[in-house]
Amino acid sequence: MTESKTLTGSALLFEVLKEHGVQHVFGYPGGAIMPIYDALYDSDVKHFLCRHEQGAAFSAVGYARAAGKVGVCFATSGPGATNLITGLADALADSIPIVAITGQVPTSAMGSDAFQEIDIFGLSLACTKHSFQVTDINDLEEVLYQAFEIALEGRHGPVLVDIPKDIQLAAVTQRFDKLSHLKNKVKLPLADISKALELLTHAKQPILYVGGGVGMASAIDEVREFANKTGMPSVSTLKGLGAINPDNDNYLGMLGMHGTKAANIAVQESDLLVVVGARFDDRVTGKLDEFAPHAKVIHFDIDTAEINKRRTADAAILGDLKGNLPLLTMPLAIKAWQQKVQQMKTDFAWRYDHPGDNIYAPALLKTVSDLMPSNTCVTTDVGQHQMWAAQHMSFDDPSNFLTSGGMGTMGFGLPAAIGAQISRPHDTVIVISGDGSIMMNIQELATIKRYQIPVKIVLIDNAKLGMVRQWQDLFFDGRLSETDLSDNPDFVMLSRAFDIKSQKITKKSEVKAAIEEMLDHDGPYFLQVKIDATENVWPLVPPNTANDKMMEGV
Amino acid sequence: MNKYQLVIMADDKQVVLERILQVTRYRGFLINAMNAEVNTGNNVATITMTVSSDRPISLLIDQINKLIDIKDVKVDASPTKIPQCSA
Numbered sequence: 001m002t003e004s005k006t007l008t009g010s011a012l013l014f015e016v017l018k019e020h021g022v023q024h025v026f027g028y029p030g031g032a033i034m035p036i037y038d039a040l041y042d043s044d045v046k047h048f049l050c051r052h053e054q055g056a057a058f059s060a061v062g063y064a065r066a067a068g069k070v071g072v073c074f075a076t077s078g079p080g081a082t083n084l085i086t087g088l089a090d091a092l093a094d095s096i097p098i099v100a101i102t103g104q105v106p107t108s109a110m111g112s113d114a115f116q117e118i119d120i121f122g123l124s125l126a127c128t129k130h131s132f133q134v135t136d137i138n139d140l141e142e143v144l145y146q147a148f149e150i151a152l153e154g155r156h157g158p159v160l161v162d163i164p165k166d167i168q169l170a171a172v173t174q175r176f177d178k179l180s181h182l183k184n185k186v187k188l189p190l191a192d193i194s195k196a197l198e199l200l201t202h203a204k205q206p207i208l209y210v211g212g213g214v215g216m217a218s219a220i221d222e223v224r225e226f227a228n229k230t231g232m233p234s235v236s237t238l239k240g241l242g243a244i245n246p247d248n249d250n251y252l253g254m255l256g257m258h259g260t261k262a263a264n265i266a267v268q269e270s271d272l273l274v275v276v277g278a279r280f281d282d283r284v285t286g287k288l289d290e291f292a293p294h295a296k297v298i299h300f301d302i303d304t305a306e307i308n309k310r311r312t313a314d315a316a317i318l319g320d321l322k323g324n325l326p327l328l329t330m331p332l333a334i335k336a337w338q339q340k341v342q343q344m345k346t347d348f349a350w351r352y353d354h355p356g357d358n359i360y361a362p363a364l365l366k367t368v369s370d371l372m373p374s375n376t377c378v379t380t381d382v383g384q385h386q387m388w389a390a391q392h393m394s395f396d397d398p399s400n401f402l403t404s405g406g407m408g409t410m411g412f413g414l415p416a417a418i419g420a421q422i423s424r425p426h427d428t429v430i431v432i433s434g435d436g437s438i439m440m441n442i443q444e445l446a447t448i449k450r451y452q453i454p455v456k457i458v459l460i461d462n463a464k465l466g467m468v469r470q471w472q473d474l475f476f477d478g479r480l481s482e483t484d485l486s487d488n489p490d491f492v493m494l495s496r497a498f499d500i501k502s503q504k505i506t507k508k509s510e511v512k513a514a515i516e517e518m519l520d521h522d523g524p525y526f527l528q529v530k531i532d533a534t535e536n537v538w539p540l541v542p543p544n545t546a547n548d549k550m551m552e553g554v
Numbered sequence: 555m556n557k558y559q560l561v562i563m564a565d566d567k568q569v570v571l572e573r574i575l576q577v578t579r580y581r582g583f584l585i586n587a588m589n590a591e592v593n594t595g596n597n598v599a600t601i602t603m604t605v606s607s608d609r610p611i612s613l614l615i616d617q618i619n620k621l622i623d624i625k626d627v628k629v630d631a632s633p634t635k636i637p638q639c640s641a
Contacts, residue, residue, distance in 0.1 A: 304619065
């Protein structure tokens with residue numbers, strides 16, 4: 001315990017950040033947050049000036065996801081605060097612990113439509129786990145402690161703290177108050193272990209369905225032990241990728257809309273789903289009524305509200321996966337089922353033999369995956385390149401694959417990679433982006449330039465909004481509405497304007513050498529990869545269709 | 555549409571009522587009537603709300619329960635008439 005001392009609200013903020021081990025913050029200054037930026041001047045916290053508040057929010061998300069820590073971002077009132085919203089929504093959908101600090105106009109001006117005043121507190125209700133507005137300086141310390149506690153408690157999520165300018169300037173005595181624990185933590189009901197054991201011992205064709213909750217619960221070892229000991233075939237959601245060792249013989253890859261054929265068929269034929277940290281998202285289930293129609297469900301989750309939300313659980317096990325899953329870890333007699341899924345895995349394995357000289361994105365991404373150093377962190381944007389990365393790259397930990405899952409936010413990849421690289425300076429960080437997505441936060445190339453952040457950018461360029469174009473071709477009679485990007489900027493010249501080494505490749509024969517050059521380069525690198533604009537992501541489960549009725553080409 | 559009466563106990567914190575209204579609307583429930591009172595002795599608010607939806611009430615109860623300031627949510631099995639408002 002340290003002695004109490006008097007300081008400003010802004011200085012107190014940095015004391016509380018220090019108490020929580022925060023070393024790095026992403027943000028953008030402005031009028032109503034100037035006292036905080038003035039206190040930053042005297043602080044040991046390293047601040048990264050992003051070039052848009054959305055970039056700051058996504059860098060905080062990337063930082064949090066890559067390092068398993070709370071990400072912190074700052075923005076001023078009004079437009080600064082509203083620019084954070086997409087990042088907060090993304091963090092809410094993917095359960096990422098973020099603390100966002102926004103400046104607000106002085107309390108005396110609040111509610112008067114003051115310059116750069118917006119009700120960010122009201123706006124935050126739908127896009128944060130919780131939010132605060134501090135109108136009494138004596139509440140500030142407790143609120144900041146609670147913000148960190150809430151971000152990490154139970155199912156993680158973003159918390160916003162709105163601090164008016166006069167509160168930032170007010171004098172306060174720091175109490176080092178660590179006793180302000182949450183009062184209303186939900187007491188989880190007892191887990192239905194005996195029912196789960198009964199279901200498990202009677203199952204002949206069980207599947208382990210792995211979600212993003214596994215990494216967040218730090219239960220990767222327990223899930224791998226369960227997969228190994230039971231021998232249960234496993235599938236993963238987009239956010240669960242990396243939780244199961246990709247070399248596991250019974251691991252079938254991603255399920256759902258762009259999942260592997262083996263994963264989707266196995267799930268449809270299963271008689272038991274053991275669901276760990278996943279939530280039956282619509283991109284996973286396809287037509288919900290026909291998803292795994294013969295399967296009983298054992299559902300492990302930390303969030304009570306996910307149980308029975310989209311699929312009824314026959315046994316619900318609420319609470320910490322790390323402690324609960326070992327209770328069900330035991331050998332199972334499912335040899336025939338294992339052989340069947342392994343045969344499907346062989347029969348439906350990806351093929352990379354592609355005619356012609358043009359670069360085939362799945363093969364290129366597999367090459368990146370094969371050549372990248374161990375513990376490389378890959379971020380993606382959203383669209384075709386994202387699904388190809390999920391299908392054709394291998395990850396040995398969920399913190400090595402950062403992608404916007406629930407919100408599907410284009411513009412995520414570049415700033416998330418910046419955050420990831422800052423949290424893990426000794427690991428390689430690669431952004432896989434598309435020519436649509438990259439332009440959504442292209443200004444962050446200036447952040448890369450300023451801090452010489454050595455992220456490697458692989459731009460899969462088909463001069464299209466490729467995923468929308470694919471759907472227009474397949475489901476809207478080929479009426480290509482507003483998906484042509486053939487007037488894109490010269491990306492090589494653009495990167496050079498930010499002092500980033502760059503190269504453009506167009507032929508298969510150039511792929512390996514270009515990837516090696518990129519990975520060997522010490523600083524940031526921008527590799528533009530031209531691909532055929534007509535390539536589609538396969539397989540594809542069409543909307544409102546059962547997962548075993550996937551399209552595999554046209 | 556099924557009708558339910560909920561009794562919610564919450565800490566009397568900033569915007570707790572707005573949070574309940576937002577979650578109720580977003581999760582697909584209409585508010586037919588509501589009443590909110592604060593016990594100034596212990597700063598606990600009691601919110602009584604009649605809602606209707608085709609969706610199961612457990613969906614809304616779980617989501618309201620997730621709000622940080624909520625202490626308890628119950629379905630009142632014997633609904634009594636509560637004052638109408640235009641929420």
